Amino acid sequence: MSGLRSRFGRRRFIRATGGTAMALGAAALVGCGGGEEPAATGRKDAPAAPGAPAAAATATPQARAIRRGGELVLPQAGNPPTLDVQLSTAANTTNLGRMLYDQVLAYVLNADPADLTIEPSLAASAEVPDAATYRFVLRPGVKMHNRPPMNGRVVTARDVKFSFDRLRAKGSPVAGVYDPIASIDVVDERTVIFRLNTGYAPFPSVVAEPQTSFVVVPEVVEQDGDMTKRPGASGPFVFDAYEAGVRYRVNRNPNYFREGYPRVDRVTRIIQNDASALIAAFASKQVHVTGADPVVLEQLQRLVSNLKVAEQPSATSSAWVFNTRVAPLSDVRVRRALAKAIDQQRLLDVVLKKTGSLSGPVPPGLGKWALPSAEVRAAYSQDLAQAKQLLAAAGLSGGFSTSIIVYSGQTTYSQHAELVQQDLAAVGVRVKIDLQDQALGRKNLIDGNFETGMPTGKTTALEVDLHLRDNYAAKGSRNWGGFSDAQVEQWIAQQLVETNEGKRLELTKQIQRRVLELMPEVFLPVSSSRSAIRPEVEDYWPSVNSDRASEVATWLNA
Amino acid sequence: MLVVSLLTFGLLRAIPGDAVLAQLEDSPRLSRQEIEELRAELGLNDPLWAQYARWVGGILIGDFGRSFGGGLEITSEFKRRLPYTAELAVLALVISIVIGVPFGAASAFVRGSPLDYLLRLFAVFWLAVPNFWIATMALILPVVWFGWSPNIVATKLTEAPAQHLVDMLIPGAIMGISSSAVSLRMTRSQVLEVLRQDYIRTAYAKGLGSLTVLRRHALRNALIPVVTIWGTQASGLLSGSVLMETIFGIPGLGQWTVESIRLRDYPVTQALVLFFAFATMAVNLLVDLSYSWLDPRIRVG
Numbered sequence: 001m002s003g004l005r006s007r008f009g010r011r012r013f014i015r016a017t018g019g020t021a022m023a024l025g026a027a028a029l030v031g032c033g034g035g036e037e038p039a040a041t042g043r044k045d046a047p048a049a050p051g052a053p054a055a056a057a058t059a060t061p062q063a064r065a066i067r068r069g070g071e072l073v074l075p076q077a078g079n080p081p082t083l084d085v086q087l088s089t090a091a092n093t094t095n096l097g098r099m100l101y102d103q104v105l106a107y108v109l110n111a112d113p114a115d116l117t118i119e120p121s122l123a124a125s126a127e128v129p130d131a132a133t134y135r136f137v138l139r140p141g142v143k144m145h146n147r148p149p150m151n152g153r154v155v156t157a158r159d160v161k162f163s164f165d166r167l168r169a170k171g172s173p174v175a176g177v178y179d180p181i182a183s184i185d186v187v188d189e190r191t192v193i194f195r196l197n198t199g200y201a202p203f204p205s206v207v208a209e210p211q212t213s214f215v216v217v218p219e220v221v222e223q224d225g226d227m228t229k230r231p232g233a234s235g236p237f238v239f240d241a242y243e244a245g246v247r248y249r250v251n252r253n254p255n256y257f258r259e260g261y262p263r264v265d266r267v268t269r270i271i272q273n274d275a276s277a278l279i280a281a282f283a284s285k286q287v288h289v290t291g292a293d294p295v296v297l298e299q300l301q302r303l304v305s306n307l308k309v310a311e312q313p314s315a316t317s318s319a320w321v322f323n324t325r326v327a328p329l330s331d332v333r334v335r336r337a338l339a340k341a342i343d344q345q346r347l348l349d350v351v352l353k354k355t356g357s358l359s360g361p362v363p364p365g366l367g368k369w370a371l372p373s374a375e376v377r378a379a380y381s382q383d384l385a386q387a388k389q390l391l392a393a394a395g396l397s398g399g400f401s402t403s404i405i406v407y408s409g410q411t412t413y414s415q416h417a418e419l420v421q422q423d424l425a426a427v428g429v430r431v432k433i434d435l436q437d438q439a440l441g442r443k444n445l446i447d448g449n450f451e452t453g454m455p456t457g458k459t460t461a462l463e464v465d466l467h468l469r470d471n472y473a474a475k476g477s478r479n480w481g482g483f484s485d486a487q488v489e490q491w492i493a494q495q496l497v498e499t500n501e502g503k504r505l506e507l508t509k510q511i512q513r514r515v516l517e518l519m520p521e522v523f524l525p526v527s528s529s530r531s532a533i534r535p536e537v538e539d540y541w542p543s544v545n546s547d548r549a550s551e552v553a554t555w556l557n558a
Numbered sequence: 559m560l561v562v563s564l565l566t567f568g569l570l571r572a573i574p575g576d577a578v579l580a581q582l583e584d585s586p587r588l589s590r591q592e593i594e595e596l597r598a599e600l601g602l603n604d605p606l607w608a609q610y611a612r613w614v615g616g617i618l619i620g621d622f623g624r625s626f627g628g629g630l631e632i633t634s635e636f637k638r639r640l641p642y643t644a645e646l647a648v649l650a651l652v653i654s655i656v657i658g659v660p661f662g663a664a665s666a667f668v669r670g671s672p673l674d675y676l677l678r679l680f681a682v683f684w685l686a687v688p689n690f691w692i693a694t695m696a697l698i699l700p701v702v703w704f705g706w707s708p709n710i711v712a713t714k715l716t717e718a719p720a721q722h723l724v725d726m727l728i729p730g731a732i733m734g735i736s737s738s739a740v741s742l743r744m745t746r747s748q749v750l751e752v753l754r755q756d757y758i759r760t761a762y763a764k765g766l767g768s769l770t771v772l773r774r775h776a777l778r779n780a781l782i783p784v785v786t787i788w789g790t791q792a793s794g795l796l797s798g799s800v801l802m803e804t805i806f807g808i809p810g811l812g813q814w815t816v817e818s819i820r821l822r823d824y825p826v827t828q829a830l831v832l833f834f835a836f837a838t839m840a841v842n843l844l845v846d847l848s849y850s851w852l853d854p855r856i857r858v859g
Contacts, residue, residue: 078817079817080628081627081628082627082628082629083628170595171592171595175592226629228628228629243714243809244630244635244638244809245639245803245807245808245809245810245813245814246711246712246714246807246809247711270710270711270807271711271807272710272711272807273804274710274804274805276694276697276698276805277697277710277805277806277807278710279697279698279701280697280698280700280701280707280708280710281707281710283701283705283707284700284701284705284706284707286707286709286710287710303701303702437573438820439577439579439822442579443579446579446593
């Protein structure tokens with residue numbers, strides 16, 4: 001491991017990138033021999049108690065005898081929209097993709113969901129000679145799955161180039177994130193250079209997010225046109241079968257480059273979203289893990305003793321968006337008044353049942369990139385007198401009427417809207433809740449045909465730029481309210497090319513504070529997601545946005 | 559069918575919303591122009607008459623097109639899912655008939671007795687309690703009592719036939735018993751009506767036993783309205799098993815219909831609605847034909 005670490009060129013890379021979340025050492029997965037083995041140590045594990053925050057999800061003594069084999073069964077809310085992992089960014093597709101494919105870089109896999117360290121995966125070393133050039137040397141001898149058409153051949157730099165060229169081609173759902181790439185050059189079998197038009201600070205993060213970075217097999221795309229019939233490349237598992245509406249299965253890749261992994265022989269994901277069915281399945285050992293809100297968790301704890309609980313902070317922000325193009329919401333005093341009239345703590349306590357936190361423009365799941373919770377709390381403290389003063393200053397002492405678009409079926413948002421409606425009535429603002437079908441609601445938001453709205457669909461990405469530029473740049477793809485501010489625009493442009501992490505961090509905080517001041521949206525509390533894990537499951541670590549293939553490390557202790 | 563196809567096509571497009579936006583929940587940085595290009599790629603920017611002509615033209619050569627979501631070939635996916643829904647519907651209908659007719663007749667035959675009250679209570683219970691609640695109890699209670707639960711996704715028939723039958727039997731039984739309540743009440747009232755007829759008195763006067771009178775004369779004459787109910791139920795079971803398919807993880811047509819409507823997957827929804835309309839017409843034709851077998855007077859007429 002130490003030899004491998006030295007080849008990463010850690011100091012050189014971090015110095016060149018300004019340390020952009022790019023600690024290349026300390027790969028969490030260590031190679032192990034066959035049979036029973038001591039588990040990897042040094043993880044931030046601790047015994048879990050039901051209801052305890054579960055970065056401490058799994059009881060892990062320093063050395064444990066790991067059992068190999070068995071079938072890990074997990075639920076999934078819906079069908080993958082497509083089996084071609086480069087054609088969809090939906091979590092249901094990414095969940096499959098992260099088991100079948102690898103990435104050049106990846107978020108480190110361990111028990112701490114807040115650890116956003118990026119480490120090399122297919123890459124053995126990475127260098128950044130200048131801010132606009134990234135040079136990756138691939139690990140030697142990493143093999144593709146042993147099935148046609150790749151038949152176990154070695155992963156090469158050409159595969160990397162093909163994959164990223166396809167990702168940034170017209171029609172790719174993530175083409176936009178790779179706009180800064182000027183060219184991808186293959187130097188030799190193992191070396192590939194990404195040349196960017198300019199410095200692009202988010203580059204390591206987007207290369208580490210599975211949604212935007214799977215390395216695929218050119219032959220499959222060339223022969224079949226897409227990857228729907230023969231998914232899989234060099235990932236820890238090999239595709240077995242998929243039956244829409246029922247399940248898909250993947251089997252352990254015996255030639256996986258991380259020796260000793262994966263630990264289970266098979267992973268099955270069953271397609272099921274009914275809460276009662278999942279409670280029954282979890283208690284009767286049909287699934288090993290299930291999502292659990294506080295009510296469900298209480299029921300599960302009665303049925304299954306010693307279950308473990310994992311809790312992850314949200315990587316998605318949740319907002320009440322104002323259309324800043326229309327009066328009176330074009331007046332910042334009115335927007336501030338609305339924000340001051342709302343009791344955020346009540347939203348958190350009543351709607352989210354105290355399982356979450358207040359959030360600013362960047363959600364708490366992004367760790368240090370999010371504003372401190374005290375700062376967010378101060379910005380959102382309820383003050384009805386001040387709200388009335390602001391409305392009076394805007395010439396609206398008698399209040400006004402407005403509407404909130406909420407997508408039908410989105411219970412959490414509906415409840416938020418109802419409480420907001422009650423709060424605003426106290427300052428004379430009359431709110432009509434306009435429940436709309438999701439497709440219609442989204443169309444109205446994109447077309448600017450709304451007053452206010454509580455839409456779903458904010459990004460789940462771990463890269464801060466995707467949370468800021470998309471929402472608050474004048475041309476941002478999710479800037480539905482038409483917000484525009486020259487200062488924010490300037491800072492967004494600066495953070496995009498700022499490779500010094502400290503300076504970039506400060507810039508992103510400034511943007512968030514400015515957004516809180518101008519209030520183009522009121523951020524709603526976000527819930528932590530909780531997973532119940534059966535007692536026999538070890539080393540299963542759900543990640544903040546499902547970006548990490550925890551299935552690789554998981555093993556079954558029974 | 560032409561009217562149905564026009565209605566289906568027209569109504570789907572009258573629903574506000576957008577097929578592309580409904581399917582792009584989390585695509586970073588998809589510009590307005592790219593969204594327009596996707597619409598064009600799916601043919602959604604073509605005039606409605608051109609879209610309709612393209613769809614009907616495809617149907618005439620047996621091509622129902624591809625799903626907007628994932629490009630799945632509709633015909634092959636339909637063939638995979640139809641057996642699940644059909645099996646569930648047949649199981650439910652058989653159970654409904656096997657319970658509804660004999661118990662309905664028995665209830666009428668012993669009118670006013672404790673057994674009659676018990677059977678009527680049974681019928682009212684199953685009419686009053688929603689299917690999904692029964693299904694939820696069927697999943698949860700065995701776990702609480704025995705630590706066991708029915709499978710939450712269906713096993714393939716070819717993989718494990720016995721397990722497959724168990725997986726289908728539980729939702730099938732819930733749907734069937736629930737439907738049997740209607741058959742039971744209808745059979746009871748019709749048999750009561752028939753038992754008052756002169757020819758029944760004649761049959762008794764000829765010295766026939768009670769069971770023979772019931773079987774040969776009363777039941778057969780009472781069944782015509784009941785068969786009409788079965789026809790309605792069969793159509794409903796084919797298209798309305800969505801809750802059972804969702805709760806028990808059965809990849810049938812109901813599950814697919816709901817998903818396609820949510821995603822504005824026009825080709826899939828259109829094909830399924832057309833099929834359900836065709837199936838309803840076919841079942842009603844069968845019901846009409848069965849009248850003449852049940853009552854020869856209709857045939858002669």
